[in-house]
Amino acid sequence: MAKVVVLGAGISGHTAVSYLSKALKKNHEVVMVSPNSNFQWLPSNIWVGVGLMTIDQVKFKLAPVYKKLGVDYKQAKAVSIHPEGNNENAKGFVKIEYVTEEEKGKEEIVTYDYLINATGPKLNFDATEGLGPHKFTQSVCTYDHAAHAWGKLQESLAKMENGERQTFVVGTGHALATCQGAAFEYILNIAFEIKKRNLMHLADLWWISNEYELGDFGMGGAYIKRNGYITPTKIFTESILKEYGIRWIKRAGVQKVEDGKIHYENLRGEYHTRDFDFAMLIPGFAGAGMKAFNKQNEDITSAVFVANGMMKVDADYTPKPYEEWSAKDWPSIYQSIKYDNIYAAGIAFAPPHGMSKPMQSPNGTKIFPTPPRTGMPSGVIGKIVAQNIIHAVKTGTMEHKHKASMAHMGAACIVSAGYGLFKGQAAVMTVNPIVPDWEKYPKWGRNINDTVGVVGTAGHWMKLFMHYMFLYKAKAKPFWWLIPE
Numbered sequence: 204m205a206k207v208v209v210l211g212a213g214i215s216g217h218t219a220v221s222y223l224s225k226a227l228k229k230n231h232e233v234v235m236v237s238p239n240s241n242f243q244w245l246p247s248n249i250w251v252g253v254g255l256m257t258i259d260q261v262k263f264k265l266a267p268v269y270k271k272l273g274v275d276y277k278q279a280k281a282v283s284i285h286p287e288g289n290n291e292n293a294k295g296f297v298k299i300e301y302v303t304e305e306e307k308g309k310e311e312i313v314t315y316d317y318l319i320n321a322t323g324p325k326l327n328f329d330a331t332e333g334l335g336p337h338k339f340t341q342s343v344c345t346y347d348h349a350a351h352a353w354g355k356l357q358e359s360l361a362k363m364e365n366g367e368r369q370t371f372v373v374g375t376g377h378a379l380a381t382c383q384g385a386a387f388e389y390i391l392n393i394a395f396e397i398k399k400r401n402l403m404h405l406a407d408l409w410w411i412s413n414e415y416e417l418g419d420f421g422m423g424g425a426y427i428k429r430n431g432y433i434t435p436t437k438i439f440t441e442s443i444l445k446e447y448g449i450r451w452i453k454r455a456g457v458q459k460v461e462d463g464k465i466h467y468e469n470l471r472g473e474y475h476t477r478d479f480d481f482a483m484l485i486p487g488f489a490g491a492g493m494k495a496f497n498k499q500n501e502d503i504t505s506a507v508f509v510a511n512g513m514m515k516v517d518a519d520y521t522p523k524p525y526e527e528w529s530a531k532d533w534p535s536i537y538q539s540i541k542y543d544n545i546y547a548a549g550i551a552f553a554p555p556h557g558m559s560k561p562m563q564s565p566n567g568t569k570i571f572p573t574p575p576r577t578g579m580p581s582g583v584i585g586k587i588v589a590q591n592i593i594h595a596v597k598t599g600t601m602e603h604k605h606k607a608s609m610a611h612m613g614a615a616c617i618v619s620a621g622y623g624l625f626k627g628q629a630a631v632m633t634v635n636p637i638v639p640d641w642e643k644y645p646k647w648g649r650n651i652n653d654t655v656g657v658v659g660t661a662g663h664w665m666k667l668f669m670h671y672m673f674l675y676k677a678k679a680k681p682f683w684w685l686i687p688e
């Protein structure tokens with residue numbers, strides 16, 4: 204009997220554990236370790252952040268779903284991994300710490316034959332002084348944060364109803380932050396809500412970003428086919444912001460936030476301050492912060508993880524200049540560089556390098572977006588990692604027939620504003636592949652036939668449809684596996 208342990212019940216880990224249990228639960232053991240008792244459909248947090256959905260509409264309890272799936276669920280967080288075991292345990296194991304009221308702080312050792320690290324991002328608010336919902340800015344990175352942001356947003360809307368002017372700033376809260384797409388969607392939704400209330404004359408809306416040009420989105424930007432023309436995402440994004448009455452600050456590395464003041468440095472090395480009444484800024488991301496130890500209990504964390512805590516996998520991590528970056532550097536099976544039975548799926552894997560060109564101010568501050576790993580690739584990666592483990596468990600051979608390099612995979616991004624069947628509009632962008640491949644596509648970096656941008660109501664319907672479809676799948680309702688990632 205084999206034992207597969209998954210760490211993290213987010214988009215990637217939950218996808219992986221669902222497929223593992225479907226294929227293995229009869230004869231093998233499948234374990235999930237995750238601290239939050241809920242699954243959350245993160246993309247819909249945007250709607251929570253503007254009061255159009257409640258937190259109960261974007262989350263559900265994991266325990267009943269795992270009971271149905273035959274998954275042994277431990278509501279705990281992984282603290283360290285011990286891939287070689289130790290004197291008491293011949294097998295590799297994970298040390299976990301329970302987080303429930305009743306068992307808070309209780310430690311347990313969970314052995315495994317195969318381990319999937321899908322612990323996603325640590326929201327590193329501490330990397331920017333004054334950042335985050337416990338300090339001066341809002342976040343939509345969890346449903347609690349989004350609900351808190353909506354509370355703050357209502358205060359600003361109420362002031363505007365009383366004739367008071369308000370400044371809204373949304374974007375990246377760290378010089379190397381990623382996830383621009385989520386922030387971009389949020390600012391469009393704020394603008395939509397203000398417009399709906401006929402309060403635009405009292406609003407100053409600002410987009411602040413570490414991107415060199417707007418529309419970079421951490422993917423180095425893209426050329427997209429739109430209405431028969433090839434348009435850079437810079438133009439696409441700027442025209443959407445203009446249409447919504449939003450001004451922008453680009454090439455900005457936020458360094459510190461105080462009550463009502465955002466301090467940032469730009470790529471020219473200048474220091475500026477932007478006043479705000481309401482700000483939602485995405486923090487820097489790091490890995491979950493697990494340590495790794497060998498059989499002798501020596502710390503081998505740096506052999507297993509990169510400095511920010513993300514896991515080293517089958518990528519080419521050789522440091523090289525931007526001009527030499529290649530699509531081939533990106534991993535395709537997400538197997539640990541050091542241990543064959545460990546994998547990292549979703550945001551937990553360390554990318555070989557960025558997609559956006561690294562930039563530095565004359566003061567030496569690095570200001571550019573780090574690469575995103577959005578929901579679709581995270582789900583697909585979770586699935587193929589599970590499929591390869593299932594194959595290894597069933598046949599005893601590790602063949603890795605399933606591959607999913609972000610340099611070969613497409614992704615869709617829907618930035619929707621408004622809510623309901625008739626009151627919304629969305630910008631839909633598809634890119635293929637996610638990582639530009641200038642060798643294969645020397646003209647546009649990507650397959651221009653599949654790299655498309657459209658604005659309209661249809662995309663908005665798709666976003667709504669995706670909300671219900673993916674929650675149906677995540678709840679493991681009948682035939683869930685027929686719904687693609």
Ligand SMILES: Cc1cc2nc3c(=O)[nH]c(=O)nc-3n(C[C@H](O)[C@H](O)[C@H](O)COP(=O)(O)OP(=O)(O)OC[C@H]3O[C@@H](n4cnc5c(N)ncnc54)[C@H](O)[C@@H]3O)c2cc1C
Nearest residue numbers: 211212213214215245246281322323385549550576577578
């Ligand atoms: C507001 C917002 C909107 C977004 N919108 C979109 C969108 O429209 N389209 C899109 O494609 N992507 C979107 N994304 C990105 C998408 O949500 C992420 O790419 C995706 O969630 C990454 O999946 P993951 O499984 O790697 O991480 P997560 O989904 O974050 O899951 C990580 C899991 O690991 C758990 N965990 C953390 N530490 C530990 C530990 N020590 N031990 C065990 N478990 C641990 C966490 O509790 C969590 O359950 C959005 C993101 C945000 C924040």
